[in-house]
Amino acid sequence: MKILNVELGDRSYPIYIGSGVLEDAKIITSHIKTKIICIVSNTTVSQLYLENLKNLLDDYQVIEAIIDDGEEFKNYDSLNYIYTKLLENQCNRDTTILALGGGVVGDIAGYAAASFLRGIPFVQIPTTLLAQVDSSVGGKTGINHLLGKNMIGAFYQPQAVVIDLNVLKTLDNRQISAGLAEVIKYGLIWDEDFFKYLEVNIENLKQLDFDHLEHVIYRSCEIKAKVVSEDEKESGIRAILNLGHTFGHAIENCLGYGEWLHGEAVGCGMVLAAKMSLTQAWLSESEFDRVKDLIFRANLPIEKPKIDYENFIGAMKLDKKNKDKEIYLVLQQGIGKAIVTNKYSSSALDDVIKS
Structure with missing residues (x-):
């Protein structure tokens, strides 16, 4: 495993890169200081990795927010669905969002984290090559508008980025x-x-x-x-x-x-x-x-x-x-x-x- 740091003062964070890193619970949990975890994923990725991820998080209250898969769903309706899941489960600032998916999931989950209660922590777990090399790093979060892509969002850095090469085997x-x-x-x-x-x-x-x-x-x-x-x-x-x-x-x-x-x-x-x-x-x-x-x-x-x-x-x-x-x-x-x-x-x- 290789570790790379994004140097941003008190907002700095590590990027973990390697095969099988998602099997090591400590890599993820070392960056979670809350009691509640909301895993945001989509209908495709959740079927592949959600249960294994939940098994690593036995010591936490885990809730799920599963959105539809596709760029066309990177919108306010999906964002509002995540807010609803958080509110239905009485989540507060003692909550961390885990973004389990590609660029759409990472962007929208990050924006939910940036805006829910004016900011709660989140961790990026990118599952596409594009998300691993680009969208999961740097803190750009947001959603699309019918008139323009990524026009609504915030700069909001994750606590960590966890990149497991093994997940790429399921990509077409x-x-x-x-x-x-x-x-x-x-x-x-x-x-x-x-x-x-x-x-x-x-x-x-x-x-x-x-x-x-x-x-x-x-x-x-x-x-x-x-x-x-x-x-x-x-x-x-x-x-x-x-x-x-x-x-x-x-x-x-x-x-x-x-x-x-x-x-x-x-x-x-x-x-x-x-x-x-x-x-x-x-x-x-x-x-x-x-x-x-x-x-x-x-x-x-x-x-x-x-x-x-x-x-x-x-x-x-x-x-x-x-x-x-x-x-x-x-x-x-x-x-x-x-x-x-x-x-x-x-x-x-x-x-x-x-x-």
Whole structure:
């Protein structure tokens, strides 16, 4: 097992990464100082891991809040259902929420923890590759709105993140590829050598080679932890973690949440961002081809779905990075370096969206 710390002063916390870590009750219980635990999960994950997790928690009063599975259920109705479960069981601040699931569960459970009684502790137990390398780390919590993704939420850090590689064995190929999109993102924004490593080992990762997976999960979390430690609330450098997301969130919103997986939309969004970077001469033709090729080899979409231009640009205008009603994009200045900017050709953006 490897342990990585997110350094945020009195809000610092560890990330545990390894095979079988969910079988060690002390890893979880050492971060629970309350008598009551509310496990938030979904209808798919709960059937696989809920009972085993409950068996580790005999010394606690355990309640369950099981939401429907899918991005389309990351909404106020699911959030209110969690509040109702907490209130029906007379939960108070002596309660810890355990988020057992992928990014949707982690985001919504974290927001429930941030807002119930103005804040109760929670622990992330991510069960998808995407959640393990990205959404479980950094304290972004929230829900979607019909008009925009992740527009309602809070920055709220967990007590710990517990990553067990064994849970990845139950994922289908599509979910693995979705997670690889966020892994590729870290190479593109921060570490060219890591990107080269992914180019060499993408097939091993798709086949769930645990030695390679542990390395990329650790490195992904390491990069994100460093960025978050420098900029917890996304007032500066943390925004580079959104490479591909402005385009990707627009795809998700326009198609309807759940039609494409988040990672699929981000993968396609990174191709669009790379194309924009190419139009500005910040990325060379050969670098653009490498980006597109790796995303394609990860079994992610590299072509934008047919979406009306006005709807697409309208969704992009609701991105959280925007200022003064201008669209800010995360673009690349070579592989391994990203910037957040509104200094680009608007006609080039129109061409990329319409192409």
